[in-house]
Amino acid sequence: MRRDPDPLARLVQPVSRVLRQGSALTVLSGLVWPAQAALVATAFGRLVAGQPVGIGGLAAAYVVLGLVRAWLGMAADRKAQAAAETLTAGLRAEIVAGEAARSGAGAAGGAGAVAALAAEKLEALVPWLTRYAPARLRVAVLPPVILALSLWFSWAAGLVLLISGPLIPVFMALVGLAARETSERQMARIGSLNDLLVDRLSALADIRLLGAGDAVARDFATQAGGLRRDTMAVLRLAFLSSTVLELFAAVGVAMMAVWVGFSLLGVVSFGTWGAPLAPEAGIFLLLLAPDFYQPMRDLAAAWHDKAAAEAVAAELAARAATQTPSLPGRGERVAPLAGPASITLAGCRAAHGLRLPDMAIAPGEAVALVGPSGAGKTTVLRLMAGLSLPCDGEVRVAGQTLTSDNADAWRARIGWMPQSVHFLNASLRANLTLGRAGDVAAALAGSAAAGVVTRLPGGLTARLGETGGGLSGGEARRMTLARALHGAPDVILADEPTADLDAGTAGAVAEGLLAANRRGATLVVATHDRNLAARMDRIIRLEGTA
Structure with a gap:
């Protein structure tokens, strides 16, 4: 530069x-x-x-x-x-x-x-x-x-x-x-x-x-x-x-x-x-x-x-x-975008020049994105979530082209599980709900995290710090899953949800995601976990061409 x-x-x-x-x-x-x-x-x-x-x-x-x-x-x-x-x-x-x-x-x-x-x-x-x-x-x-x-x-x-x-x-x-x-x-x-x-x-x-x-x-x-x-x-x-x-x-x-x-x-x-x-x-x-x-x-x-x-x-x-591109939309709380929980990518090229394959995901489908590191799995998830927009091509969600005007409404339907664990400097309850209505107990049960909350001093009122100090890596990952499941979203996007977890914790996280899919949520996971990918309805392979 x-x-x-x-x-x-x-x-x-x-x-x-x-x-x-x-x-x-x-x-x-x-x-x-x-x-x-x-x-x-x-x-x-x-x-x-x-x-x-x-x-x-x-x-x-x-x-x-x-x-x-x-x-x-x-x-x-x-x-x-x-x-x-x-x-x-x-x-x-x-x-x-x-x-x-x-x-x-x-x-x-x-x-x-x-x-x-x-x-x-x-x-x-x-x-x-x-x-x-x-x-x-x-x-x-x-x-x-x-x-x-x-x-x-x-x-x-x-x-x-x-x-x-x-x-x-x-x-x-x-x-x-x-x-x-x-x-x-x-x-x-x-x-x-x-x-x-x-x-x-x-x-x-x-x-x-x-x-x-x-x-x-x-x-x-x-x-x-x-x-x-x-x-x-x-x-x-x-x-x-x-x-x-x-x-x-x-x-x-x-x-x-x-x-x-x-x-x-x-x-x-x-x-x-x-x-x-x-x-x-x-x-x-x-x-x-x-x-x-x-x-x-x-x-x-x-x-x-x-x-x-x-x-x-x-x-x-x-x-x-x-500086990375600004988040599409205004970041405001709005009504969810109407339409089916479908996602389509056509002719998309990311900001750093990566060409992405065309794909169409039907409502209620469970799809795994697999490929080598750098192939664009996280980039695809971010485009699907409306966290960024493509330089070329089109992302369609709920039957509409995803733009900055409807990005907030689309994100209101999504449960997002990022690869990196991050918490707000607020109570655990506030971190799980993010101000949204929903059943906290059900989200904790779906992520097998109820026991983690029980042992924390103060329970749902505990403050963990931005990186979840006091929680193990697996416990923090289950908390991010609980946050994604809270409010029963009809689209769940998970980035490497089982990475660096022991077999038991990885199984609990995978089961929580699949349970949400069985109740009707569209599920897309980016993963290197072959066992998790094998349990999806379909696998989309990314090669990462510029």
Whole structure:
């Protein structure tokens, strides 16, 4: 996959107008200072020359300009903060909505990585928007303006700034090459550490039963130590760049002060455009010199903010590039789709290019999908369930073409048993019913899971965590079967329902599925289990051709 050359610029496009307005205001605020410096230089120059100062008028003008500068700075900060809040809130909403609508397991990482991205990493964009972006425009405008003003009074003063100034961005570019890689490594470590924490917490009961607490703690300490080292590496780069920049700025200001002082004392007579350097001009140059370097100092101080923001933008771009298609429909609770419990696939091609065979499944039929791994068995089940739509071809259910408009209604008729076990962070009853009406006891009996519920603390009120902590693999699989059977759906789709189960548990799960079929439900299972496939009415073989 080709990397986006500038994912950060693409990311901030929605708030670019507000960001430009804020940056323009901060530049205007910086341009006020030369006028204030001119007032101060005029006052001191008149004092040195023994002329009337008119301190009242100069002080009043200085205060007015100061108020204008403060107002412009405050307005710029508000614009930048508004842009940051709008962007992060919008991106956070997109991440949450994307996770809610994802039709399958994507490449975006686990729950911990997603939470870290939405809650922690997005905040790394705020300093870039509020500090780095305005500083970048100030660097583009203010130093050239101050350089031009300095050259107006003295070519030597301009030469001092012209020699010392370019050293700063050169060093910043060198530091930036290392800062970006270090920040990307730190951001990746944050996501993986959050994933590790979520995984270990979900399996806490099993970890205690196995006595693996010390080993898990050591592993977590190792990962946390790696994050600490990456964070310190980022901070070292930030302090290094700031230290070198301060050195260059201090040397430049000192050189300016030495030349101005010797010129006013008459020790040196070169550097001006003919006439000797006037006190007003010398003081003006001394007041301007620090502000020549200040925008670059601000930019260097926020340089690591740029590296962190680029790392987050690259992660968001990669996430968008690998995001699975959204779930068809709105995910709303609607009335079941009318019509027979029939399913037909014709000329279908999946999103990843896999060609699928045509098939027609009659109401009440029991069908097994078999074939090698990667042949498309899970893809076929997802198309049948309305969890995704084909790129080409047609899926017909209940005599109608399956679309996003009727996907919710079709799914209301389906009992779904996925290959991967997953539970909501809610009670066991809520996980089994999912808000649907039906007989919980009958579903548990049909999946041979009533005994499992009896031994759980709290029974149907027990909370298992997302991965079913406290249940064995077979018990968790029986719970997913109970969820599929709840409400007596007239279509049941099961993905590898007996995989990795002992013979007794596999037999109980298979019997529960076949019992539902005997009462009239259409049953489709994707399986490598030859015994289960042999008990179906029909077998459809998939070869997996592109």
